[in-house]
Amino acid sequence: MQVTMRIRRFNPEKDKKPYWGEYTLDNVEPNDRVLELLHRVKWEQDGTLSFRRSCAHGVCGSDGMRINGVNRLACKVLVNALGEGDHVKIQVEPMLGLQVLKDLIVDMEPFFEHYRSVMPYFVNNDPVPADGRERLQSAAARARFDDTTKCILCACCTTSCPSFWADGKYVGPAAIVQAHRFIFDDRDQAADERLKIMREPDGVWRCRTIFNCTSACPRDIEVTRAIGEVKMAIRRGGRGAIQETEGTEEAGGEG
Amino acid sequence: MQTHQYEALIVGGGGAGLMAALYASRGARTAVISKLYPTRSHTGTAQGGIGAALGNLEEDRPEWHAFDTVKGGDYLTDQDAALVLAEGAIEAVIELEHLGLPFDRTPEGRISQRRFGGHTSNFGGKPVRRACHSADRTGHMILQTLYQQCIKNNVTFFDEYHVVDLIRNGDAVVGVVAVNIDSGELHVFHSKAVLFATGGWGRVWEVTSNAHTLTGDGNVITYRRGVPMQDMEFFQFHPTGIYKMGILITEGVRGEGGVLLNDRGERFMEHYAPSIKDLASRDVVSRAIFLELRAGRGIKGQNYVHLDVTPETVNRYLAEAGESRRITGEYIESKLPDILDFCRTYLGVDPVKEPMPIQPTAHYGMGGIPTDLDGRAVIDAQRTPLPGLYAAGECACVSVHGANRLGTNSLTDLIVFGLRSGKHMAQYCQGTDFTPLPSNPAGEIEAELERIRHASGTRKPYELRAEMQKVMMQQVSVFRTAEGMQEAVNTIQRLQDEYRNNLVIDDHGQRFNSDLLEAWELGCLLDIAQVTTASALAREESRGAHSREDFPKRDDEQWMVHTLAYRTADGGVELNHDKPVDLSLAAKDERFKPKERVY
Structure with missing residues (x-):
């Protein structure tokens, strides 16, 4: 099939403002990845086209971009998901809400700053077990935060969030997902500190439950649900309480 | 600067x-x-697990891990290093847990472990649960x-x-x-x-x-x-890459009971590794797949075989082996979520219901x-x-x-x-002071990058790269011959010449110039292809991942040595074969002495 790629271009060394470039590709297979098409444009037609990519199978999180109006990883969306027939049009632009540096590349620093602000690391100041072995954790307790361990920091969620577009100071869904991953890990001891960060004006209450983040997540993380659980933990006054009840429920459920 | x-x-x-x-x-x-x-x-992107003899589910010992590593390496492994690896693994994995890594857990709350190719108990016995894992995204964690x-x-x-x-x-x-x-x-x-x-x-x-x-x-x-x-x-060519795309399907699939099948529906690994079958070392399994394909037993005559982890197939073989364990679709969903996602996304294939098309991948x-x-x-x-x-x-x-x-x-x-x-x-x-920088420390690389940026030839980097990748895939992959590799040597030499004298790129700018950096990376790839091929051509034996059709036997008399490749002043490769393999474990324990490698 033939595909017309409409790509948002901007070279800070030459262009005063962004413009649309159009590139036609022949002999495209329906199961080609959009990333392959971007490579074909870059390699066969215009080497100045710039975008980030690495693993090319949806794990490294480099190639988040807006494809036909929706945030996606270019390596995880196939042409056949965007159109059928002899001719398909695909529009590609940088993610919104972060400054465009060149073509499809945005400034990720504000994103990672928000990430770093939520204590995205394991804290446990107790001595490690005396037998020199692992800390114990039940399979149910491990499952409690499984969903949010999947995050690859691609920024597809945060840059699809209208609250983040409105005000970049909002910590954003990805950072909340990271906070959730540790708040609900029963081995971790800094949940209260993280909940304090989440309670701040630029924290979790900026979320208006729009669900864009959940639809955008290429790892199928239930982002809005995770944000809701953090809100709930704040309301209940900490993860201690929530874990006790949920632990009981889960234990019952597991039978 | x-x-x-x-x-x-x-x-x-x-x-x-x-x-x-x-x-x-x-x-x-x-x-x-x-x-x-x-x-x-x-x-x-590493999927299946990290090996450490924790013994959380069955008896395991670091010496067994070291043995498997040595044998898996077809005795070219430095044995002192294998022991350091196996002993250090236990501490290292425990440290990762202490740093918060969310491993899957056993019912007792310990780090969960599963089987993986080539990992056995008791110096080459039955497969052992040694791979500590977090679903099929251990590397991510x-x-x-x-x-x-x-x-x-x-x-x-x-x-x-x-x-x-x-x-x-x-x-x-x-x-x-x-x-x-x-x-x-x-x-x-x-x-x-x-x-x-x-x-x-x-x-x-x-x-x-x-x-x-x-x-x-x-x-x-x-x-x-x-x-x-x-x-x-x-x-290493990993046996199970997604057909044509190369995306990895973890060995953990076979660790959970998945099997490789040819066009006749035969579990062909029974012929190549009668003892541990689909869980043989990767080089062994990749060669088996190549031989099946060469014999015309690829699926529908195509260049792939099937990897089948559907509960129906897995349970049939488990029953045949007299094992009591059975698996369900839900179990596969929980243990291999990313693999299922890859197959559904890229192939439209649901591994819980149908087999995956796979071929060896670099x-x-x-x-x-x-x-x-x-x-x-x-x-x-x-x-x-x-x-x-x-x-x-x-x-x-x-x-x-x-x-x-x-x-x-x-x-x-x-x-x-x-x-x-x-x-x-x-x-x-x-214990050391700074040695001063030389004058103009970036001068040479700056000149090389400027040469690439403004090169005015006719060949684009992707064309040269594609030619290199093709000849390396055909001549320097799972099976090799002197004739084929000589062709690769010639092709790479020509490509290196074109890289130096006939290159052109589009982006002459400064910012995010990935055109330039990709071209520089191509120079690295070409050097690696050159060294790989020169080293492979010189080693006239078959060992591990290096399989010579013209020298099909391992030759311990001559080749229990490492290859060292040096760059000569004119850009050629000089080889040295004077570095012997460390055999310090074999000196103390018969079981570590090189012997024929059978799985």
Whole structure:
């Protein structure tokens, strides 16, 4: 099939403002990845086209971009998901809400700053077990935060969030997902500190439950649900309480 | 030009680099320089598990792990290194857990473990549960956990800085040159010690599991500055890549009971590895698949076979083997979620209901920058260290993997030897002063980058790259012959000539000039292809991943030696075969003596 790629271009060394470039590709297979098409444009037609990519199978999180109006990883969306027939049009632009540096590349620093602000690391100041072995954790307790361990920091969620577009100071869904991953890990001891960060004006209450983040997540993380659980933990006054009840429920459920 | 000064520099932000950074930064001013954001590193794609003889589900011992590693490496593994790996693995995995890594758990709350190819109990007995895992995203969890801990410990990062040269002053190692990818400017980093942890070079081949960015930078940068590459003829083709795409399907699929089937529906591994069948070493399974395909037993005559993990098939074989365990679709969903997602996304195939089409895919370089057990680069057959230069992870060759790496040992390698290198660097930096930079330390690399930026030939980098990948796939992959490799030598020589004299790129600018940097990476890939082929052509035997049709037998009389490849002044390759394999375990224990490798 033939595909017309409409790509948002901007070279800070030459262009005063962004413009649309159009590139036609022949002999495209329906199961080609959009990333392959971007490579074909870059390699066969215009080497100045710039975008980030690495693993090319949806794990490294480099190639988040807006494809036909929706945030996606270019390596995880196939042409056949965007159109059928002899001719398909695909529009590609940088993610919104972060400054465009060149073509499809945005400034990720504000994103990672928000990430770093939520204590995205394991804290446990107790001595490690005396037998020199692992800390114990039940399979149910491990499952409690499984969903949010999947995050690859691609920024597809945060840059699809209208609250983040409105005000970049909002910590954003990805950072909340990271906070959730540790708040609900029963081995971790800094949940209260993280909940304090989440309670701040630029924290979790900026979320208006729009669900864009959940639809955008290429790892199928239930982002809005995770944000809701953090809100709930704040309301209940900490993860201690929530874990006790949920632990009981889960234990019952597991039978 | 900006100049920075740190005592220790870590080049590469994957598992080995970050582990080293955590330890080096405890005793030395340390910076990590990475051409990617560290969380984009390829460690994150490792799926099935990290090998450590924790014995959480059944008896296991580090000596057994060391034995499997030696045997898996077809006895080219340095045995002292295998023992350090196996013993260090236990501590290292426990440390990862203490750092918060969310391993899957056993019913008792311990780290869960599963079977993996080539890992056995009692010196080659039954498959053993040794792979510690977190679903099928163990590498992701390791990478995230280490990055998180680096943030916690305020490690300094230079993200999206592409290291392109090693600075030496006389014999001393004094730093690196990097391109700030955003601005295009060159930065000089002055240091007492440099660790390369730049990962692999799978992009030399056409079908690969490797990221686009895995171009062997660290190996080539050091090679061009006088350091040899070791054992480059040994490159692993993982048996189960998604057909045509090369995306990896973890061995954990077979660990959970999945089987390989040919067009007749035969479980053909029964013929090639009667004892442990589908869980034989990767080189063995890849060769078996090639032979099945060559015999016309690919599915529908095509170039692939099936990997079947549907509960129906798995349970049938479990019953046949007299095992009581049975699996369900839900179980597969919980143990292999990412694999299911890959197949559904890229193939429209649901592995719970139907088999996956797979073919061998270029996966892992056993060779690399030769190092000792503390990650110090050693530059000759006498294992003389080059003070201040370190390497860890895939770009290094300790050598724990010998001629063929066992599944899960790459993660173990980068944690164990990342840690040891980081510790040693910190000590080294405390006892050493800075050697001054030479004058104009970035001059040479600047000239080379400007040559590429303004080259006015006719061949674009992607054309040359595609030609290289094709000839390497055809002639220097699972099976090799002198004739085929000679063709590869000639092709690569022509491509290198075109690279130097007839290249052209489109982007002449400064900012985010990935056209330029990809072209520079192509230069690295070509050097690696050249060294790999020269090393493979010289080794007239078959061992591990290096399988010569014209020399089908392993030759322990002549070839219990490592290959060292040096760059000559005119860009040729000079080989040295004087470095013997370490056999220190065999000296004490008969069982470690080289013998025929049967699974």
